[in-house]
Amino acid sequence: MTAPETHKRMANAIRALAMDSVEKAKSGHPGMPMGMADVATVLFTRFLKYDVNQPHWPDRDRFILSAGHGSMLLYSVLHLLGSKELPISELQNFRQLHSKTPGHPENFVTPGVETTTGPLGQGLAMSVGFALAERMLNAEYGDGLVDHYTYVIAGDGCLMEGVSHEAIDLAGHLKLNKLIVLFDDNGITIDGHTDLSTSVDQVARFKASGWNAERVDGLDPEAVAAAIERARNSDRPSMIACKTIIGYGAPTKADSHASHGSALGDKEIAGAREALGWPYAPFEIPDDVYADWHGAAAKLAAPRTEWEARLAATDAAVRSEFERRMKGELPAGLDAAIDAYKKTLSETKPKVATRKSSEMALDMLATVVPELAGGSADLTGSNLTRAKSQQPLTPDDYSGRYIHYGIREFGMSAAMNGIALHGGFIPYGGTFLVFTDYARPAMRLSALMHERVIYVMTHDSIGLGEDGPTHQPVEHLAALRAIPNMLVFRPADAVEAAEVWQIAIESPKNPSVLALSRQNLPTLRTEHVSENKSAKGAYLLAGPAEADVTLFATGSEVEIAVNAKAKIEEAGHTARVVSVPSFELFEAQDDAYKAATIGNSKVRVGIEAAIRLGWDRVIGNDGIFIGMNGFGASAPADKLYEYFGITAQHAADAALARLKSNA
C-alpha cells in the first residue's frame, strides 16, 4: 500500500468510528471529526510526542481539543493509538452514564484527555496557560526535562468567542512559539454558513497579534504536515487554517450544518462508507489499520524512555523538587511558616485592608512555595498580587513568576486553568470581585475540573466607594457560592487572610476565591492559635457559647458585628459574634459543630454588604439580615455604609427591637 493510501485508511478509521459512535448514541457531533480526520492523523502519527498509556508523562506534548463537541475525534484517536482505557466497548458506550466517553472531553473522566472543553474558546485560552507553563518550567529545569509543544484544534466557534482575542493577543505578546493552533476552517456553524455572522480574515487577524498564520488544504496530509513543520520551527505562536469540509464523506450532509450536531442516520452512513471506500461493519477496524496506528504510537512514545534516562541522571535534589512540583505536592515547612506568621500578626495587630493582608501573606508564601505563579488583569497596584520576591515574566525571560495578564479577566482565568493542568505551578490571579462576571466561564471549569486555581478578588463590596455600582459587587458572593466545588472565602482580618491563603494552597482539588476588602480593617484575632479556625468555615469569634443575640458576619462586616455586640451588651443583653469566612466549609462540618456554632439565640442577625441570597441557611427565614437589597451607588465608602444601613448601630437596633417584640 502506498503511503497516501495508508494515511487515507488511518484517517477513515476516525471518520467511521465517529459516525458509528454518534449513530449508536443517537446523539453527538460527527461532522467535525470527519472533516478534521486527516489533520488529526497527521498530527497524532507524525508529530505528537506522546505515550498513550502513560498519559501523565510530564514532558509529553499537550493536545487540546478546543472544539470539544468533536470529542469523537479524540476518543477515536486515543483508541486507535492503543489506549487501554478506551477499548472499542467504550466508544460503543459514547455519551452513556459512567462511560469514559462523555459528550464533551472531560479530563477527570478520561485518561489522555488533557482538559475539559466544550464551552467554546476556552480550550484555546487554556492552551496559552499550557504553553506558558511549559516555557516557565523550561526556564527553571532546562530543555532536558521540559521541552514540548502545545497543539490545539479550534473551530469557528472558538475563534468567534471573545476570549479567543484575549488568548491570541496574550500568546502573541509572550511569543509562545511552541503553541500551534490548527483551525478547522470549514466555513460552517450551527446556524449555517459562517457568512451568516462573520467576515473576519482569520489569517490577517492572527498576524495582527504577532502570530505566524497561514492557510492550507486540510484534506491534504502533506500540506498539513509541511505547515506543522514550519510552525514547529517558528519564533512565534502559529495558526494553521486548515480548509476542511465538515462531515467529509457524507453524501448529502457534508459541507452542511446538517452534519454538525446529530447522528447522520443509517442511509447517510452507508453512503459515506461507500464514498470513503470503507466497507467494514460498524466499529470494525481492520488489522492493518490498527497495526499502522500502533506502529505510529510506538514511534511517538520513544522519546519518553530517553527523557526518563535524562531525569534519572539529574541531580537528586533538582529531580526530587521537579517531581514534587509535577505531582502538585507542597514543600515542607509551609505550615510552620504560616503558624509563625499568624503569631506575628496577632501580636502586631495590623489595621490594613484584607487585600493588603493578602499581599503580606503572599510576600511570605512566595518565598516558601516557589511554584506560586501570580498575576493580575492589569490591577497589580489595586489587587496587591505581586509578592516582593516576584519578577515580571516577559517575552524575553520566562523565569519571572509574576504575569501581567492584561485587561483580560476571562483570558487570565482560562490561562490559569491551563497552567494548573499543565502542572508544576499553583496559579493565582487578581481582579476586582465584580469582574468575576467576566471570568466566570473559566471559574466554572476550574471547579468542574477540580483544579487548584486561586482567584484573588479585591474591592469586594460597596466598600470600594466612589467607582460606583458598575464596580461594586452585591450579588457576586452568592453567585460564586453557587458554583459546586468552589471555595469562596471572605476573611475578616489579617489572620483570617493568612488562614484562607493556607486553605487555598492546601486544597489540591478545589479552586478558591479570596474576596478581599479595599478598606482597612482591624485585627480581630489577637490571640494566637495554631489551629486554622477558618478551615471550619465559621467559628465563634467573640462572646459566650449562648446569648440573646448571635451576629454572623463575613469579611469587612465582622468588625461591624463586633461593634454591634458591644451596643447590644450596653443595652443589657448578651451577644456573640460568629465569623463566617466560608459558607462551603461550614456546610461541610458535622451537625454537632454546626448546631453549636449557630447556637440557640432568640435572635440571629446576618451582616454582609451583599444580597441576602444564601443567608437563610445560616440565620433562618426569620433571621435579620443587614446587607444590600439592590445595586450600590457612587460615593465614599463610609457614606455608603451609612446610607445602606450597614452599621453596628442599625444591626444592634434591629436585634434589640426584635428581642423586644419577641418578649
Place this chain on the structure above:
Amino acid sequence: MTAPETHKRMANAIRALAMDSVEKAKSGHPGMPMGMADVATVLFTRFLKYDVNQPHWPDRDRFILSAGHGSMLLYSVLHLLGSKELPISELQNFRQLHSKTPGHPENFVTPGVETTTGPLGQGLAMSVGFALAERMLNAEYGDGLVDHYTYVIAGDGCLMEGVSHEAIDLAGHLKLNKLIVLFDDNGITIDGHTDLSTSVDQVARFKASGWNAERVDGLDPEAVAAAIERARNSDRPSMIACKTIIGYGAPTKADSHASHGSALGDKEIAGAREALGWPYAPFEIPDDVYADWHGAAAKLAAPRTEWEARLAATDAAVRSEFERRMKGELPAGLDAAIDAYKKTLSETKPKVATRKSSEMALDMLATVVPELAGGSADLTGSNLTRAKSQQPLTPDDYSGRYIHYGIREFGMSAAMNGIALHGGFIPYGGTFLVFTDYARPAMRLSALMHERVIYVMTHDSIGLGEDGPTHQPVEHLAALRAIPNMLVFRPADAVEAAEVWQIAIESPKNPSVLALSRQNLPTLRTEHVSENKSAKGAYLLAGPAEADVTLFATGSEVEIAVNAKAKIEEAGHTARVVSVPSFELFEAQDDAYKAATIGNSKVRVGIEAAIRLGWDRVIGNDGIFIGMNGFGASAPADKLYEYFGITAQHAADAALARLKSNA
C-alpha cells in the same frame, strides 16, 4: 483669537474641569479626559448632532464613552455645552452620594449619558447594538426620521477585553458604516505601558474584521476632524486610533499610569495649569470659553428643529407608531391576543418542550409586537428563537428582524442592551442557559440600567442530557436570581411559557431570563383563566389550600411534583403542588398571599434540577430539597433524572418518610 487658539482653550476647559473635579473628590481618573480633550472638543463642537437639553430627541447622534472611567470627560463636555442638569455645582460634587456625576457614567442618573459604562469593552459592544438599531429603524422609517451616527471613545482596556472582538467582528460583518470608534491610543494601562501585556496592531486587527482603520495624532484637532470626516463617508464601520498622551499637560505624571486613576495633587495641577496656559481658579471657566461652547451647542442642535418639522409632516399613523415605539409603549391588542392564545393551549394541551412553547408564543407575539427583534448566538434551531414571520437581517438588508449574532453570547447581550437603549425595539436573544456565564457582564448591565432585554435561555438543566456537565446548568438559576432587578422565569408548561413572555414584554424596567426545557412537558394548566397566574411568582397549581405535604417546583420539575402528589395521596396523605415560575415576583407579593401560597404543611418539598441555594427561603431550613448537589453528567436525560434522584418516587418517598418521622 485664531481658530487653533479657540480650540485649545475649549479643550483645556475639559482638562481643567477634569483635574479639579477629581482633585475635589480626591478620587477619579483625570488622565483620560486630559489626553482626549482635543478629540472630544472636535467631536462635540463640529460633528455631533445633539441638543444637550433635549437628550432624548430620537434622531440625535449617540455618543458612548466606552472608557467609562473617563467620566469627567463626558460631564465636562455636557456642562460646557450648557446642560441644565449639570451646572458647575454638580461637577464640584463629582463622585458624591446623590450627585448627577457618579464615578462612572450612569444613564439612569445623568440626562445626556446614553449608557452605563465602566466595565471595559461593553460600551464598544453596546455601540454595535445602537448602530444596528439605527439601521433597522432607518429601514422602516427612512432617512427623514432616522439617520444618525454612533460615536464611541474606547481605550486600550476596551480593546484588550475579549468582547471587543465579538463587537468588531459583528459590526464589520454587518457593515455598520455609521459606527465610528475613536480609540484613545495612549499606550498606558493601569500596570504601566501597554507593552507589558499587549503587542497587537490595532489598525491591522480592525482591518482584518472589515473596518476602515487609520492612525492620527489625537492632539491635532484638524487631523482628528479630517479622519472623522473620512469615517462619516465610509461604507464600513471606522476606527480612528488617536495617538494621545494620558494626563496631557501634567508636568511629571503625563504619559504615565500615575495620571490614570487618582487625583493629581495640588502641585501637579498647578504645574499643569501653567503648562496649559490656563491661569484660572479651580472650576472657573472664562466667559469666552463658555460662549464658544454654547455657540457650538446651538449649531449642533439646529438639525433637531428641522427633524421635528419632518416628523410633523409625516403620515399620522406612521408618526404615531414611530412615537409609540420610541417611547417603549406596547401596541393595543397584546393582552387580548395572549388571552386567546392561552385559551387555545388549555384546550389543545400540547406536550412540547418549553423551548418549543416559547417558539409558539413568539410566532404569535412577533405578529402583534413588530418591535420584537430576535436572535440567537448561533443556536437558532436549538433555542427556537426565530418566529415564522421573521426574516434574517443581513448586511444588505436591515429590514430583517432576526439577527444571526454568531457564537458571541456576551457580544449579543451587550448589543441587545444597545438596541434597547437606542429605542424602537424590544430585543431578545437565545443561547443555552449554561452560557449565561459568558453573557453575565452584559446581563448585569441590563439589570443595573433597568433595560427591557429578554434572554431566551434553553436547555435549562441536566434535562439536556448527553452534552454533559459543561453544558448542564446547575448553579445558573441561583446565580441569575442573585442579580437585582433581573426577572428569572422557569415556566412549567406552554401556558406558563406564554404568561412569562407576556410579563417579560410588559416589564419595561426589567430584563428577563426565560429558562426553558429541552425535553417535552405536558400542559398542566388545562383550565383556562385570563389571569396571568405566573405574575405572582408562585401559585397553587393543584390540591387543596392545606395539606400534609406541599411540593414546590419550577419548570420541568412541576410535572414531577404533580406525579409525586399522586403517590403521596395513594399512601393516604394529602398533598398540594405550588408552581414557582419566578422567585422574584413571589418575593414581591404581600405577606398574606405568600403565607397562603406556602401554606401550613408539616412537610415542605422543593424540586428543581439545580442546586438548593435560595430554596431555603421557600421551604425553610428543614425543607426537603430534591435537586442537584454538584455538577451533572453525560447521559440521556431520563437516565440522569433517575441517577440524581430527581423523580416523583424519590420526592414522594422523602416526604412520606418525613411525615412518619414527624408523627
